[in-house]
Ligand SMILES: NC(=O)C1=CN([C@@H]2O[C@H](COP(=O)(O)OP(=O)(O)OC[C@H]3O[C@@H](n4cnc5c(N)ncnc54)[C@H](O)[C@@H]3O)[C@@H](O)[C@H]2O)C=CC1
């Protein structure tokens with residue numbers, strides 16, 4: 443009969459096989475992927491999330507796993523990617539999930555991807571501006587975009603990491619340096635501003651938010667967030683008091699959440715919802731669906747600034763058409779001037795970070 447020591451050794455060997463400590467997450471089930479009968483490969487798009495173990499990354503990963511347009515989902519982070527991957531991979535939806543941990547696995551995470559979503563980086567605490575995140579997040583975005591340029595230069599990039607007004611110009615400069623820049627494929631995610639605007643405007647009007655469409659232009663920080671209340675659908679009008687209340691609430695929606703979370707971070711759940719709404723629109727565009735229009739912070743000639751958020755039409759190549767601002771009222775024209783002044787500095791700060 444085997445001694446207790448031998449029995450323990452056998453159990454240890456067995457568990458090492460079933461749960462390898464250096465979990466190569468592509469084998470996150472006990473049985474090796476190579477031994478499984480199904481190999482994945484269902485039609486659909488390949489999507490990577492960079493920063494997938496974070497406050498936004500986790501619910502975003504869950505929601506993307508539920509998206510029928512996704513066939514392969516790569517989850518990359520510098521911490522906790524194995525746990526999130528094992529967890530999400532048990533969902534009985536179509537996408538095959540693979541995890542990647544740390545810089546040495548970045549290239550594998552990115553190779554072959556159609557869409558890369560980036561929520562990597564530190565969030566705000568009360569009293570901070572988004573620009574206060576620049577010091578840490580600028581370097582993170584640079585490293586990740588260098589990986590994209592190496593491994594999936596044709597991928598559509600959805601950039602969430604703050605300050606978006608600077609991180610999008612950083613990404614553009616990285617891609618220019620690498621010779622892979624296609625302005626249509628780089629999209630700063632401002633969808634949460636639209637989601638909030640739809641919600642707050644619907645509240646004021648007594649409507650279902652799903653029936654409301656508020657264009658939000660400019661950028662993604664304070665006064666650069668410019669809701670165009672004169673262009674709300676369905677057509678409606680607001681008193682001056684309502685206009686000021688709504689503009690202020692939409693511009694400071696992020697701060698409202700940061701303060702309510704009291705040091706535990708910024709918007710994560712509503713952001714994951716907004717990111718998935720935007721990513722799904724990008725994937726439908728990639729599939730060739732017609733008439734997909736969303737707001738995004740992109741390279742633009744709508745104003746004299748090199749980047750600006752407006753409505754864009756999404757297609758097989760990313761942001762294929764960039765819409766003009768349309769008629770603005772006096773209040774919005776004044777807001778636009780303020781937004782442009784602040785945006786100019788943030789954009790330049792991003793560009794200089796790479797090109798200095
Ligand atoms: N565009 C927008 O509308 C919004 C943007 N944000 C921004 O999104 C970012 C993430 O926010 P949270 O998820 O709440 O933060 P978090 O701290 O919960 O998660 C960030 C994740 O990024 C990972 N990370 C850090 N360095 C990395 C690297 N070099 N490579 C890959 N992953 C890395 C961390 O390990 C962590 O898991 C912040 O910059 C935040 O300001 C947040 C809300 C809205």
Ligand SMILES: O=C([O-])CC(=O)C(=O)O
Pocket residue numbers: 565566572604634695696697699700708709
């Ligand atoms: O406010 C923050 O720091 C996070 C963010 O961008 C948002 O919630 O809009």
